[in-house]
Amino acid sequence: MKNIRFHKTQCGVELLLNVGTGHELQQINPGFNIHDSGVYTTDSFEIYFFKKASGSVVLNQRKIQVRDNTILFMSPFQKRQWKLEERDLDFTFLIFQEDFLNDFFADKLFTYRLLYFYQLDYPLDLPVTGAEMASICEKLTEIKSELVYPKVDSEHLVRSLLYYILLKLNRQYATQHHLPLEKPENNYAYQFKKLIEQHVREKQRINEYAALLGISRITLNKAVQAQFNVTATHLLKQRLVFEIKNYLIHAEFTVHEIAQTLHFSEPNHLMRFFKAQTGLTTSQFLADYQNGTIA
Template sequence: MTQQKKTDRLFQPFPGPADPAYTSEQIYVGRFETGLQQWPERQHPHRHAFFEVFWFREGGIKLFHDFASYEIGPQTLVFVSPGQIHTWVVSQDISGIVICFFEEAVALRIGQGNLRRDFPFFSTYKGPPLLQMTSRAQHLDFLSEAALDAFYQPGEKREELVTAYLTAALIEALRAYKASPSHRSVSAAAQLTRDFHLLAEEHYLDRKQVQDYANMLGVTANHLVQSVREITGTTPGHLLRDRLILEAKRLLIHTEDTIAEIAHVLSFSDPSVFGRWFKAQQGDSPGQFRASFHL
């Protein structure tokens, strides 16, 4: 078995079509509680190559999202981006709708074609991946049910109609996100920091120097460091290390890959180099860290 296949074991496939006549591989809509019955493996840690938006209208649920956990109540939107490891602890009375989609299904219809840029709640560094939407719950009930109905009803332009309802829901979420006191104004430093995070998410495995990101962003390294420190309280180099550590932890805990295979995936020249680096960051060797989660 190759390294790539072993690592990909964490990835769950895109859900099947609503019916044999509908072969879209870009977007899927379903009831959350029904999906858990169809795909019980999704109550175990997993990740996807696509985006997910969940609308929970009733009940309670606990989300484990990488190495954080969130208690989620009713009338809440939850966002999961590609690559994020997550799982659920579900109550009996949960009721919700999930929309799964690839970026190209919606990104070019609105904004600049980059979902993480256009909708910051999909970014991995912006805090809890959820929005309480009590004041707009009735409208989101309508949009989610309309998307579900459109997905299961045959007819022309079905995918376009589903995408239109999804787009409306994302715009509702964006308005709520920007209306919160902490996001009403975005400084130049905050915008640069967000752009850095977007690039880091894409290039953290092959670009590990702050100067590389400064060049891509068209600023000096000093300006990038000052801006990121102003917004986050830490440096771009530290954030790059944090992102690499996160991926290392994901692979150590959720795969059976050897330390050597993980070192290769993370672009380290030698397993011993990876081991020393990991221990310097975490205080434990990769093997010790893995063992602590398997006790």
């Protein structure tokens, strides 16, 4: 499977960030084909702002209908496949690397605080009004201008505009899905989310993550419940199921191979876990997926 990496020189920019219109995307991202891209990943955060669109994208193993005034959110290494109609297609993309934010913000967990990134429970698209889309795209145009005609303070302006856009979208996403947006009392929930992304293949017990954080299981669960309104166990199991599905669909591993990779003691334990979480056997899930039923 192709993984497309962000290269500043290839993108024609000096920063780990780029903004452009649809016709520019294929120049910097050869994997993007509006008719049928094939499955690929990238190593960047990506947000797509569709002013006009018709078609779909398979993202996070789900088929998302792409319509007018739709915003799509993609996290690094998420597998996706585009099927869009070329007629009347009009969109803008925003691509950036986490290091771009980390170099500027003291908060190294910022991307994990954004509800639409690394999201498995709620949709990865956000419908907006035409006026809202126009307002966002106006700021994206400002960013593009600073990239094309850089000045001494351009980097600071770009980061400020990006920060504004990301937080504004986060507020809107939270409102759309009735998600909590209170200021966290601590960072444990976000640190846990980050650690899951880093260690899910070898650590599947809450106690292991609590130990990494240097806190009790009870403290971790309270922090996750307060911030995400679900238990720590739910987040971990949800992410593990997603990893199993990825291996079934994209790596074509056998259940035995997946069990070994994810450190299940026996393939039967993996199969029971998967059935308990999804209601399907691994074979049923794979058959449904191949028949076009996206779980």
